[in-house]
Structures are given as C-alpha cells and as structure tokens.
Amino acid sequence: MLISRRSLLSKGLAGVSLAATAPHFLSLSSRVLAGEPMADDRILVVLQLSGGNDGLSMVVPFEDPAYGRARRTTAVRDPLKLEGGVGLHPELKAMHALFGDGKLAIVQGVSYPNPNRSHFESMDIWHTADVRGRASPTGWIGRAVDACCPDAKDPNLVVNIGKSAPYALEAKVHKPVSFESPESYRWAGAPGDKDEFEKLNEDGGADSEVEWLHRVAVDARASSKKIRAAAAGYRPKADYPRSQLASDLRTVAALIDGGLPTRVYYVSFGGFDTHNGQQNRYGQLMRELDPALGAFHADLKAQGHLGRVLVVSFSEFGRRVDENASAGTDHGVAGPMLLLGESVKGGLHGKQPSLTDLDEGDLKMQVDFRSVYATVLDDWMRVAPEKVLSQPFPKLALV
Numbered sequence: 001m002l003i004s005r006r007s008l009l010s011k012g013l014a015g016v017s018l019a020a021t022a023p024h025f026l027s028l029s030s031r032v033l034a035g036e037p038m039a040d041d042r043i044l045v046v047l048q049l050s051g052g053n054d055g056l057s058m059v060v061p062f063e064d065p066a067y068g069r070a071r072r073t074t075a076v077r078d079p080l081k082l083e084g085g086v087g088l089h090p091e092l093k094a095m096h097a098l099f100g101d102g103k104l105a106i107v108q109g110v111s112y113p114n115p116n117r118s119h120f121e122s123m124d125i126w127h128t129a130d131v132r133g134r135a136s137p138t139g140w141i142g143r144a145v146d147a148c149c150p151d152a153k154d155p156n157l158v159v160n161i162g163k164s165a166p167y168a169l170e171a172k173v174h175k176p177v178s179f180e181s182p183e184s185y186r187w188a189g190a191p192g193d194k195d196e197f198e199k200l201n202e203d204g205g206a207d208s209e210v211e212w213l214h215r216v217a218v219d220a221r222a223s224s225k226k227i228r229a230a231a232a233g234y235r236p237k238a239d240y241p242r243s244q245l246a247s248d249l250r251t252v253a254a255l256i257d258g259g260l261p262t263r264v265y266y267v268s269f270g271g272f273d274t275h276n277g278q279q280n281r282y283g284q285l286m287r288e289l290d291p292a293l294g295a296f297h298a299d300l301k302a303q304g305h306l307g308r309v310l311v312v313s314f315s316e317f318g319r320r321v322d323e324n325a326s327a328g329t330d331h332g333v334a335g336p337m338l339l340l341g342e343s344v345k346g347g348l349h350g351k352q353p354s355l356t357d358l359d360e361g362d363l364k365m366q367v368d369f370r371s372v373y374a375t376v377l378d379d380w381m382r383v384a385p386e387k388v389l390s391q392p393f394p395k396l397a398l399v
Contacts, residue, residue: 004275015071042380045265045311046141047293047338048166052119055317055335057282059106059352060087066321066355074278074323081367082106086352091286094294095338103297105339105398109353109366115317117331119273122316127168129370129389134167140388141264142171144377147387149174149263155223159255160266161248169266176189176266177223182231182251185224230258237302238295245269246292253299256309258268263381272315276326297340310380310399311340314369320361333362343380345397371396 028332060076061067063085070077079087080096088096098104112131116122124133129140145158150173156171161180169176179185234254240246245267252265267288274281293311300306318335334353353363371393374385379399386392 008124016178020317041261041308042382043256043265043305043309044141044376044381045309046168047269047311048266048268049272049289049313049315050119050123050268050270051274051315052317052319053335054278054282054319054329055108055273056319056321057278058089058092058286059108059336060089061085061352061355062087064355070322070355071328072323074329076279076282079300082348083347084352086348089282089286091283092290094297095340098294098297098340099346103340103342103344105344106348107337107339107372107396107398108348108350109334109363109367110314110335110337110350110369110372111363112368112370113365115333115365117317117333117360119331124167126314126316126369127166127170129373137170138172139166139168139170140373141168141266142174142176142365143388144381145172145263146171148381148383152261154261156226156255156260156262157218158264158266159227159252159260159262161251162266162268166266166268169264173216176223177227179227181247182228182254182369185227187220187224189396208320214293226258226260227255230255230260234258236295236299238299240295240299241291243252243288246295247287249292249296250299253303253305256300257303260303274319274328275324275330276328278323278328293340294333301342307340307342310343310376311338312372312376313338313340318363321355321358321363322361333359334365335363335371339372339376339398343399346397349396349398368393368398372398375399 043143056067057076062077062079076089078090080090080092081087084097113126116125121133125131127139128134128136130136149157152174156177157174158176160166160169160176163180165176165178172231218262231251231254236250236253236258240250248267252267255262271285297306297333300309314337317334318332319329323329350367353366357364370389374389374393375398377383377385377388378395
C-alpha cells in the first residue's frame with residue numbers, strides 16, 4: 001500500500017479531525033453520500049467560553065453594595081438593567097434586546113458539587129457531565145447523539161468548528177467532524193497520495209486495511225464536499241462583524257441553511273482567564289461576543305431557521321468575588337449559563353448567589369449544570385436524560 005491508515009490520518013485530511021480507529025459510524029455513513037431526512041430537525045449549538053467567565057461582570061449585581069466593595073477597580077459601570085437588581089454588561093446590547101423579547105434565558109449560579117478550579121479538569125467534568133472527568137469514555141453530547149440517532153448514517157451529524165474536537169463530542173458511534181474553516185476541509189496530501197485517495201473512493205477491496213481506508217475516504221470526501229458547497233454558496237442575511245467568533249458562527253449559519261442534517265454544532269471562544277487588567281479585557285471580549293451572537297440570531301431569523309436552533313453557552317467555572325491585587329479576578333466556582341433561541345423561556349432562572357454568604361470566598365452553587373443538561377436533553381433533543389447522565393437531575397423551565 002502506498003499510504004497507510006496512519007499516514008492518511010496524519011497528513012492527508014487537512015483541517016479535519018477524524019477517529020484513529022474504525023468506529024461503527026464508518027460502516028453506516030459510507031453507504032450514504034447525500035443528506036438524509038432526520039426524525040427531528042432541531043439543532044443544538046454549544047458555545048464554550050474558555051478560561052473561566054467572570055459571571056459577575058456579565059450579569060452584574062449592581063444594586064448589591066457588596067459588589068462595589070469587592071470590585072473597587074473591576075466593577076462594571078452602567079450595566080443594562082434586567083430585573084431583580086442585576087444587569088448585563090453594557091457591551092451586551094444585542095443580548096439585552098433579546099432578553100427583553102423573551103429570547104434569552106440566563107441561569108444564575110451554575111456549578112457542580114465539590115468544584116475543581118483547574119481549567120482542564122473542570123472542563124472535562126463539564127464535557128462529560130461526570131465528576132470523574134475523562135475517566136468517562138464518552139462526552140455528554142456524544143452520548144446524547146448516539147442515543148437520539150442510533151441509525152443515522154450521515155458523517156456530518158456532529159460538527160465542531162475548530163482545530164480539534166472537544167471531549168464533550170467523544171462518542172462510540174457518531175464521531176465528530178472538526179475543521180477550522182470549510183475551505184481547509186479538503187485533501188492536502190502529496191499528489192501521489194491524492195491519486196491513491198481518489199482510488200480508494202472507487203473500490204474498497206477484500207483486505208481489511210484497504211476496506212477501512214475506503215470507508216474513511218468515502219466519508220471524508222462526502223462530508224467535505226457537502227460542507228464546502230454549503231459554505232461557498234452561502235449569502236448571509238445579517239452583517240457579521242470581523243472577528244473569529246463571528247466567522248465561526250457564520251459558518252454554522254451557512255451549514256444550517258445548506259440543509260446539512262447536523263444535530264449539534266460546537267464553537268469555542270477563549271480569552272476569559274482574566275487574572276489581570278480585567279476591566280478592559282472583559283470589555284473587549286463582550287464587544288466580540290455580543291455582535292457575533294446578535295448577527296447569528298438575526299441571520300437565522302431572516303433565513304427562517306431560528307425556531308430550529310437552541311444556543312447554549314457555558315464556561316468551566318466563574319471567578320472569585322473579590323478582585324485580586326492585579327486588577328483581575330482568580331478562578332472561582334459558580335457562574336451563569338445562557339440559552340438563546342425562539343423556544344427558550346426567557347428571563348432570569350435560579351437565584352443570584354449571595355456576595356456575602358460565600359464558600360471560602362466563592363459564590364455558592366445554586367444550580368447544578370447537569371440540571372440544565374437534563375432540560376436540554378429532554379425538552380430539546382428529545383433524549384431521555386438517564387441515557388446520558390449518571391443520575392437523575394431536576395429539570396428547569398427553560399425550553
């Protein structure tokens with residue numbers, strides 16, 4: 001063989017992450033090159049805010065005197081008022097308008113028992129919905145999609161916009177496709193290798209290794225072709241700002257409008273580890289986040305897809321109540337989750353954590369994040385939560 005399984009995965013499929021073994025989804029998806037009707041066309045878009053989002057700067061308890069005492073240099077001034085003595089960061093103008101329209105739900109004080117302040121370990125817990133982290137063999141979204149679509153054959157069922165797929169998408173059956181941009185999702189090996197790659201699309205052969213490569217080639221070619229075609233022909237109906245997050249969300253909108261049967265899109269937005277100089281940095285983050293989400297919402301609405309899409313945003317932890325000596329905040333515990341869409345029950349959910357009744361300087365958890373997951377699973381994805389979560393969690397009135 002001129003190319004092996006290892007060389008194909010390591011150098012041939014540029015911009016895409018694929019499984020390094022032959023999972024069940026290959027034998028399923030290699031038989032289907034075109035999109036197939038789904039039993040349920042609802043779409044979940046997950047927006048990960050990496051680094052530990054300071055919830056007290058996003059959802060500001062401006063009427064609480066303890067906030068000003070704890071945040072003498074990092075306090076957010078002139079927030080956009082919501083209700084109950086809290087407001088949104090002043091840069092979140094589009095989010096504020098959506099809140100007023102009942103299209104934005106804010107879940108306050110979200111965390112989990114015995115929280116971990118390590119970025120990596122805490123993120124693993126959120127990704128798996130399991131306090132063991134990566135001791136769990138799959139991620140919560142991977143389990144959800146395997147449960148809701150066991151017989152689906154399209155390789156684009158789960159799409160991550162980024163260099164590598166997060167562990168939340170790890171699955172037994174439906175492995176995720178991951179790419180940084182649609183244009184990069186194509187064959188980029190040497191010309192001779194490409195000839196072999198094209199040959200693999202023509203026939204498989206009896207050899208198990210050749211058959212495996214044939215399946216990978218067929219899936220990758222079909223997946224790449226549909227994604228690049230959808231992105232290339234897309235004409236947005238909203239003005240997206242110039243930012244990486246806006247570009248990623250525009251790609252998601254393009255693929256949704258292109259008719260892909262994708263059930264879950266995953267997008268990450270980093271930079272929230274604000275240990276110093278937080279006020280300016282956080283303002284910059286909000287100036288990138290708000291118009292990107294606002295344009296995405298407007299685009300989906302204009303295209304007629306808004307009713308199909310639920311956006312869920314989270315971060316691995318919040319930040320401590322008291323600012324530090326570097327005009328920043330350190331790793332904390334509880335923070336807000338955001339849900340955005342036509343079908344959400346907008347408003348504030350959960351109780352705003354006390355700024356004085358603290359747990360070693362941190363906000364106390366009000367809502368276990370797995371209750372939010374259970375709600376999304378049951379009320380949006382139509383998946384029984386017990387198939388995904390290790391134990392029952394009370395649902396919230398969010399969807």
